[in-house]
Each structure stands twice: as C-alpha cells, then as structure tokens.
Amino acid sequence: MKASSSKIDQDNGDPPFFIGVLEDISDRKQAEASLQSLVEGAAAKTGANFFPALVEYIAKALNVRFVFVTRALKDQLKIEVSWIDGTINPSSVIGLHTSPCAVTIHKGSFECPNLTESGFADSVVVKKLGAVSYFGLAITKADGQKIGSICILDDKPIRDIPRANAILRVFAARVSAEVERFEALESLRELNQQLESRVEERTQALQYANQQLSVTNAELARATKLKDEFLANMSHELRTPLNAILGMSEGLLSDTFGDLNARQKKALALIENSGRHLLELINDILDVARIESGKFxxxxxxxxxxxxxxxxxxxxxxxxxxxxxxxxxxxxxxxxxxxxxxxxxxxxxxxxxxxxxxxxxxxxxxxxxxxxxxxxxxxxxxxxxxxxxxxxxxxxxxxxxxxxxxxxxxxxxxxxxxxxxxxxxxxxxxxxxxxxxxxxxxxxxxxxxxxxxxxxxxxxxxxxxxxx
The missing domain is CATH 3.30.565.10 (Histidine kinase-like ATPase, C-terminal domain)
Known part of the structure; x- marks a missing residue:
C-alpha cells in the first residue's frame, strides 16, 4: 500500500484539515519486480542462450502464450526463436508479406487487437496458433536499418500495451546487438570455411607437387647415375686410344723408332699437342661431372x-x-x-x-x-x-x-x-x-x-x- 496526505487551509479562519489517501500498488510493485527479474535474467544470458531466455522471460512477465524474435530476409521472415505455450521452438522460415511482422518492420511498431479482422487471416500465427491479438517492435541496427522484430501474441486481447511496449523496448537494442553479433559470427564461420577449403586445395596441390617432385627427383637421380656410368665408360674408351697415340708420338719424337726429318717431327708434334689438349678436355669434363654429382x-x-x-x-x-x-x-x-x-x-x-x-x-x-x-x-x-x-x-x-x-x-x-x-x-x-x-x-x-x-x-x- 502507498499512503499520501494533503493539508487543506480554510478561508474562514477555521483550523486546517488533512486528507489522506491509501493506494493499493501491489500490481505495480509486482510488475516492477517482474521487469527487474526479466532484465536481470536475460542480461545474464549471452550467445546461444540469450534468445531462448529472452522469449521465456517476456512470456512470463507479460502473461502471453506466444513470443517471437524474427529476422527479415529478402522475401521471407526467419523466426530465430519462439515461445509457444511454454515451449522453446527452433528457428523456421515463413512468408514475410502475410505476417504482421512485416508491418512492424516497416512502421517500427505495430499493435493489432484482432488479427483476423485486420487482414491476417492467412497468417501462420492465425491458422496454426489461433492467435487473436498482436504487438511488436522493430529491431533496429545502429545505422537505423530495420532487420527484424520482437513481438508478442495471445488468443485473447493483450493487456496493458504501454507496459508491454516498455518491456520490449528494454530489450530491443540488446536483441539488435545479438543479431549483429550472430551475423558477424556467421560471416566469420563462412570465411573460415572458405579459408579451410583453400588450405585443403593448396594442401592437395602441394601433395601432388611433392609427388611429382619425387618422381622427377627419382628420374633425375637415375639420369645422373646413367650419365656418371656413361662418362666413366667413355673416359676409359677415350683415354685408351689417346694413351697409345701420345705414347707413340713421344716415342717417334725421341727417335726411338729411327730418325725423322723436320717435317715429320712437326707433324708428330701437332699430333701430340692435339692429343694432350683432348686429354685435358676429357679430364675437365670428368671433373665437372664429379663436382655436379658431389663425388669431387x-x-x-x-x-x-x-x-x-x-x-x-x-x-x-x-x-x-x-x-x-x-x-x-x-x-x-x-x-x-x-x-x-x-x-x-x-x-x-x-x-x-x-x-x-x-x-x-x-x-x-x-x-x-x-x-x-x-x-x-x-x-x-x-x-x-x-x-x-x-x-x-x-x-x-x-x-x-x-x-x-x-x-x-x-x-x-x-x-x-x-x-x-x-x-x-x-x-x-x-x-x-x-x-x-x-x-x-x-x-x-x-x-x-x-x-x-x-x-x-x-x-x-x-x-x-x-x-x-
């Protein structure tokens, strides 16, 4: 109870008198307590638990059967979460233009005491739920864009619309922030999936490249081995006749096999010099081959x-x-x-x-x-x-x-x-x-x-x- 009094002065000089008023504020106190409970309970929730807690607290605080949090898509309305007769329901998608939520999103707020008479007879909330009355507020982002709605419905007229409006407005900004956070997380998940897909593609490409490199390295090792074997064989085949040529040339030039005239010695000297040059060239090629193969x-x-x-x-x-x-x-x-x-x-x-x-x-x-x-x-x-x-x-x-x-x-x-x-x-x-x-x-x-x-x-x- 709330007591108040007022002093009344009399013009004729008689003593003043007082008027006392007693007011029953039980309902208001109960409403304030309910609102406080709603604020504290929902504020304690976040992430995936926020929306289920929100619709439950709103339904209990306003004593209604149905509460919806929706998000507008292109031509559809996604119900993020709903409270229907004491049960939390998962998300679903309904037609945007047949729902009173479309009017709410357009106007910012919308009250409809009788859905059937107001042209929403074909709405899913009327056909499947038997809802009669409706009140909703638009969910608005920081930049002013309306992205969805938070609304209550019942099978009887909704009591105390001003109180319902006050309660829904308390959470409109929080709902907007949660929706934006959800969208950001969704974008992040999509980006992560794209990155994972790219990493997977590049990993597969790298594995394929490594396989090809292994094949190439094996072929290169085989080719190097064949080259080394070829050079070793060729060095023997080339050096053997060269040694004979150089040995015979030296012997002839030293008159081992008899005297030679100047013209013959000049020709033999040319043969010997050419042979030595060829031998040096062979040795250089073999050394370079050893360097390349790591055998030097x-x-x-x-x-x-x-x-x-x-x-x-x-x-x-x-x-x-x-x-x-x-x-x-x-x-x-x-x-x-x-x-x-x-x-x-x-x-x-x-x-x-x-x-x-x-x-x-x-x-x-x-x-x-x-x-x-x-x-x-x-x-x-x-x-x-x-x-x-x-x-x-x-x-x-x-x-x-x-x-x-x-x-x-x-x-x-x-x-x-x-x-x-x-x-x-x-x-x-x-x-x-x-x-x-x-x-x-x-x-x-x-x-x-x-x-x-x-x-x-x-x-x-x-x-x-x-x-x-």
Missing part, C-alpha cells in the same frame, strides 16, 4: 708451399718459353708447409697459369706471388685453426677482362666471347673447377683486371700448417 673430394696432406709453386710452374714453362713470356715466382722463405690437397691445388694453379700464358701476348710477363694476410682483412670467415690467410696471386700482362664479363668467368661451359673459342682454345671448364677446389679448401677465388693491361687471379685459403 679432397685428400689433404702437408705440402711445401715453394715446392707446390715450382712444380706447378714446371708444367707451363715450355708453353711460356715458346711465346717468350717471362715467368716470375715470389715465395717468402718463412712460408713452410700448408695443409691442402697437393694434386688438386696443383691442378688449380696450373689452370690459372695456363690461362695466363694463353692470354698474354709474346714478350709479356707472368708472376706467381704468394703472401700471407690477416684473415680478417679477407673475405674468409674466421677459422679457428689459423689467424692468417695464404694468397696465391697470379698476375699477367695479358689482354685483360672487362668488368661486365668477370661474372661469366666461373660459369661452366661459358666463355666471355665466342671469338675467344676460335682464337684461344678452351672449353670454359677450367675456372669452374678452380673455384670449386678453392671453396672445398674453405677459400675463394678473386679477380681484378683491366682491359689491355692484364689480370690477377688469386686463390685465397686459410693458412693451416698442420693436420688436425
């Missing part, structure tokens, strides 16, 4: 630096003498031994020295200069066994190399100019082998050159003096 290995030992240089120079002395090219070697006396593969290092030095003689004109000069340098002044990484690098530099006064052609030098089967193939014999394999030998020793090859003045090729290695 080193056998290191302690080698005298001076001995290594002198033995390398001895191979090209005759060729240099014919061109009147002066040879000079500079090996400091304090340089003793170095741990390298003697055979491979001589092969690398002879290759560089032969190139120097080949590209140096008559009367030129070639210098093999060996020196030590602190390892941090080179491009070598720090090596624990040595603080210094040893440099074998071969400088000549030859034709030189242009800067744009230096990068081509170490590519197999490549010469910097096709005219060189005709003017200077060679396969273009030598420098590839030199580079590989240097790198296998933990070093590298550097080049400096100037056209018309000459070139300097340097093999830079860690200076290691003792075997581990």
């Amino acid at each position: 290995s080193l056998s290191v030992s302690s080698v005298g630096v001076s001995q290594l240089c002198q033995s390398s120079l001895s191979f090209i002395k005759q060729m240099a003498s014919k061109k009147q090219v002066r040879l000079e070697v500079i090996v400091p006396s304090h340089l003793g031994v170095i741990v390298v593969d003697d055979l491979r290092m001589r092969q690398a030095l002879i290759n560089l020295l032969s190139n120097a003689v080949k590209f140096t004109p008559t009367g030129g000069k070639i210098c093999l200069d060996v020196k030590l340098m602190p390892i941090d002044e080179t491009n070598l990484s720090a090596v624990s066994d040595s603080s210094h690098a040893i440099i074998f530099a071969i400088a000549d006064t030859g034709i030189g190399i242009s800067p744009e052609n230096i990068d081509k030098l170490f590519q197999a089967f490549v010469q910097i100019d096709s005219s060189f193939t005709r003017q200077y014999a060679g396969s273009g394999l030598g420098l590839t082998i030199v580079k590989q030998i240097a790198e296998m020793h933990g070093g590298y090859v550097s080049v400096t050159s100037k056209v018309g003045e000459g070139s300097c090729f340097a093999i830079v290695l860690p200076y290691i003096q003792a075997l581990k």
Whole structure:
C-alpha cells in the first residue's frame, strides 16, 4: 500500500484539515519486480542462450502464450526463436508479406487487437496458433536499418500495451546487438570455411607437387647415375686410344723408332699437342661431372708451399718459353708447409697459369706471388685453426677482362666471347673447377683486371700448417 496526505487551509479562519489517501500498488510493485527479474535474467544470458531466455522471460512477465524474435530476409521472415505455450521452438522460415511482422518492420511498431479482422487471416500465427491479438517492435541496427522484430501474441486481447511496449523496448537494442553479433559470427564461420577449403586445395596441390617432385627427383637421380656410368665408360674408351697415340708420338719424337726429318717431327708434334689438349678436355669434363654429382673430394696432406709453386710452374714453362713470356715466382722463405690437397691445388694453379700464358701476348710477363694476410682483412670467415690467410696471386700482362664479363668467368661451359673459342682454345671448364677446389679448401677465388693491361687471379685459403 502507498499512503499520501494533503493539508487543506480554510478561508474562514477555521483550523486546517488533512486528507489522506491509501493506494493499493501491489500490481505495480509486482510488475516492477517482474521487469527487474526479466532484465536481470536475460542480461545474464549471452550467445546461444540469450534468445531462448529472452522469449521465456517476456512470456512470463507479460502473461502471453506466444513470443517471437524474427529476422527479415529478402522475401521471407526467419523466426530465430519462439515461445509457444511454454515451449522453446527452433528457428523456421515463413512468408514475410502475410505476417504482421512485416508491418512492424516497416512502421517500427505495430499493435493489432484482432488479427483476423485486420487482414491476417492467412497468417501462420492465425491458422496454426489461433492467435487473436498482436504487438511488436522493430529491431533496429545502429545505422537505423530495420532487420527484424520482437513481438508478442495471445488468443485473447493483450493487456496493458504501454507496459508491454516498455518491456520490449528494454530489450530491443540488446536483441539488435545479438543479431549483429550472430551475423558477424556467421560471416566469420563462412570465411573460415572458405579459408579451410583453400588450405585443403593448396594442401592437395602441394601433395601432388611433392609427388611429382619425387618422381622427377627419382628420374633425375637415375639420369645422373646413367650419365656418371656413361662418362666413366667413355673416359676409359677415350683415354685408351689417346694413351697409345701420345705414347707413340713421344716415342717417334725421341727417335726411338729411327730418325725423322723436320717435317715429320712437326707433324708428330701437332699430333701430340692435339692429343694432350683432348686429354685435358676429357679430364675437365670428368671433373665437372664429379663436382655436379658431389663425388669431387679432397685428400689433404702437408705440402711445401715453394715446392707446390715450382712444380706447378714446371708444367707451363715450355708453353711460356715458346711465346717468350717471362715467368716470375715470389715465395717468402718463412712460408713452410700448408695443409691442402697437393694434386688438386696443383691442378688449380696450373689452370690459372695456363690461362695466363694463353692470354698474354709474346714478350709479356707472368708472376706467381704468394703472401700471407690477416684473415680478417679477407673475405674468409674466421677459422679457428689459423689467424692468417695464404694468397696465391697470379698476375699477367695479358689482354685483360672487362668488368661486365668477370661474372661469366666461373660459369661452366661459358666463355666471355665466342671469338675467344676460335682464337684461344678452351672449353670454359677450367675456372669452374678452380673455384670449386678453392671453396672445398674453405677459400675463394678473386679477380681484378683491366682491359689491355692484364689480370690477377688469386686463390685465397686459410693458412693451416698442420693436420688436425
């Protein structure tokens, strides 16, 4: 009960009197309690539990049989959740234009005391549920777009529409937020499905590519094996007759089989030189094949630096003498031994020295200069066994190399100019082998050159003096 009083003053001077009023507010208190319960109960729910809790609380608070939360599609109305005679029902789709919800969404709010008389006799809520009265509010997004409705229905006139309006408005914004959140989650699920589908497609494509790669690798390995076998067989088949040719040529030139005249010796010398060139070419091809197959290995030992240089120079002395090219070697006396593969290092030095003689004109000069340098002044990484690098530099006064052609030098089967193939014999394999030998020793090859003045090729290695 609510009590109130008012004081009444009298004009004739008599004492004032009071009027008291007692008001029964039980219904209002009950309604406020119901609304508070509704707000607290629904607010505690979220996600999939929100809409079922909402329609149940609204139905109980307003004492109606039916509550719907709908979402407008293109030409249909999706009932997200409904309360029908005490039961939560799953979502369904009905026609938009035959439902009073369409009017609600259009107008923002809609009250219909008699659905049959108002033209909704064919509506599913009238035909299947027997609903008579209706009240609903539109669900509006933050941008003002109406996306659905929240409505109540009953088989008798709905009592206290203002109260129903107040309760539904309390939850309209929350319903809108939940619908938008649901749509966002739905879009996210669709995006995830698309991403999963793309990942699956790419995974399958990658698996197929890997299978194809495995097949290709197997075929490549087989082809490499066949190539190695072919080269091994061919090297034997080619070397056997070449050895006979070279041996007989040397024997004839040394007058082992009798005296020869000058013309015959010149012809035999040409045969011998051509045979040796062919043998060198075969050996280079085999070395490149070993490099590509990973079978090019080193056998290191302690080698005298001076001995290594002198033995390398001895191979090209005759060729240099014919061109009147002066040879000079500079090996400091304090340089003793170095741990390298003697055979491979001589092969690398002879290759560089032969190139120097080949590209140096008559009367030129070639210098093999060996020196030590602190390892941090080179491009070598720090090596624990040595603080210094040893440099074998071969400088000549030859034709030189242009800067744009230096990068081509170490590519197999490549010469910097096709005219060189005709003017200077060679396969273009030598420098590839030199580079590989240097790198296998933990070093590298550097080049400096100037056209018309000459070139300097340097093999830079860690200076290691003792075997581990």
